[in-house]
Amino acid sequence: MINNFAEKHKDKFTALDLCVFALWRGATYNRDSPDKPVVVTAQDKKTVYIAAGRKTIEFVREFPLDSSADFEKLRSVEYYKSAFVAEDVDMIELNEEEMGYTLAIGCMLMPSDTTSINLLPGEYRKVRPTEMKKPRLHEIVAVTSVLLIGMTIAPYIYVYRLNMLAQNYQANLIRLEMSSRKVQEIQQEIKRYQEQINAVQSFKTQSYVMMLNSIRYALPKDCEIKSLEFKVTSTAAQNVNQPDIKQNSKLQSNSTGINNQEANNASQTSSNRVQSNNNPQNSSQNDTTEEINPLSNPDTVVIEVRSKSIQSIGLFVDNLSRLPFIKDVTVGRIEYNMSVYNFTITASISPL
Incomplete structure (x- = not known):
């Protein structure tokens, strides 16, 4: 089943993990006491997931969500307590919305988890994000072409922007010149009026x-x-x-x-x-x-x-x-x- 899945989705996935493993990893990555036993329970619309353990996962179970799901959940927890001597176990119960968030965190933490197991066969695995990937020829050509095109277009874009700025400055300069001429005309008119006022004020009755x-x-x-x-x-x-x-x-x-x-x-x-x-x-x-x-x-x-x-x-x-x-x-x-x-x-x- 795994080989069929890997062949069907070739070169699309980095790793393959079980859902219950990802839930355990996402729910316990920031716990205060790593040595204390923890039981993680979650459910979606069809399945109930149970994962339990101390430093690493020790007990896993999945069963369908039906009328007997609550009884099976209680029976599985009691079995883990008695079989693994974990009477002071901490319970973490996730609803459907919390399950999706926790699952995403568990998948993200898989490359840094030393105890994780990649179920995807080696010939179908992609390079991990933390590893250096050797570029291929067509990737080098594509990147080089983009850089050359960018370097060629950049001066024209810069010149275009400078021309737009020059046009704006020229329009502002024309407006300022018009305003300056208007101010000079007003000042000359004020000067003429002041001369007339001074002439009238200089009049006196003989x-x-x-x-x-x-x-x-x-x-x-x-x-x-x-x-x-x-x-x-x-x-x-x-x-x-x-x-x-x-x-x-x-x-x-x-x-x-x-x-x-x-x-x-x-x-x-x-x-x-x-x-x-x-x-x-x-x-x-x-x-x-x-x-x-x-x-x-x-x-x-x-x-x-x-x-x-x-x-x-x-x-x-x-x-x-x-x-x-x-x-x-x-x-x-x-x-x-x-x-x-x-x-x-x-x-x-x-x-x-």
């Missing part, structure tokens, strides 16, 4: 703009301003090494009436212009029209006014004298024409 509103409120009801001119005198210009710059605001109104409302309209429609000084001395020094310098602070104001009464002239002069930025108010030429007085007022402007 003193003569506030003066116009104060002079308008100082004007009596029956007076009308024909022209108002802010000037930088020649003395002040020489002190700052600048040309004679005169800034002039002319206020115009309708000729239908002379009242405070007309004066308000005239002040709202005022415009800045530069003209030469009426003083002959200053006109000889500066005969050409100069551009207005918005950063210059005027020090003199010249106002041409017309009024219906001489009392309004005095009232206007008195009102101007009370303004905090006006000093040294003087009345220039006075002309009477068709029941209207035309006169000129010159005043110095104090630094604010």
Whole structure:
């Protein structure tokens, strides 16, 4: 029977063992007392296995699983105790699941068990896993071919991976360059906005703009301003090494009436212009029209006014004298024409 089995499964098995031997080996490989007798019982769906012994297996029995199996198991154990003088025997009972696990361990431990017996004939045995196996020619050729193919393909695989990494790095670099350009554009835009903010913050309201509103409120009801001119005198210009710059605001109104409302309209429609000084001395020094310098602070104001009464002239002069930025108010030429007085007022402007 063994020879028939070995011939049928030639070159497929390393060793041949009995199931009960493997159960004994797997159940007793890690016991604490090797000299103490042990009885191992196990059963599957058809057979009951009993193996007993001390250092090595001494008693073996197999019988079918039927109605008398429990009695046969008890009778076999009692027989071993009496025949082998083993009253203090240890019992190891395995169910079907534990039997499969123990059987696998016993088969695995067979090559290292010196007391095991290989029932497979020598001519049918394969080399044990612990022995060195001499390689055959076709195995050498197969291994050499695999190594050569691997060494040939490895550089191409490595180059392919490097190309993939290079593409990823290039894509990341393009994204970073786009982000960098976007950041530069945003920084330039922020710089432009900051320049505009600085320019707006550098703006300031000139003193003569506030003066116009104060002079308008100082004007009596029956007076009308024909022209108002802010000037930088020649003395002040020489002190700052600048040309004679005169800034002039002319206020115009309708000729239908002379009242405070007309004066308000005239002040709202005022415009800045530069003209030469009426003083002959200053006109000889500066005969050409100069551009207005918005950063210059005027020090003199010249106002041409017309009024219906001489009392309004005095009232206007008195009102101007009370303004905090006006000093040294003087009345220039006075002309009477068709029941209207035309006169000129010159005043110095104090630094604010």
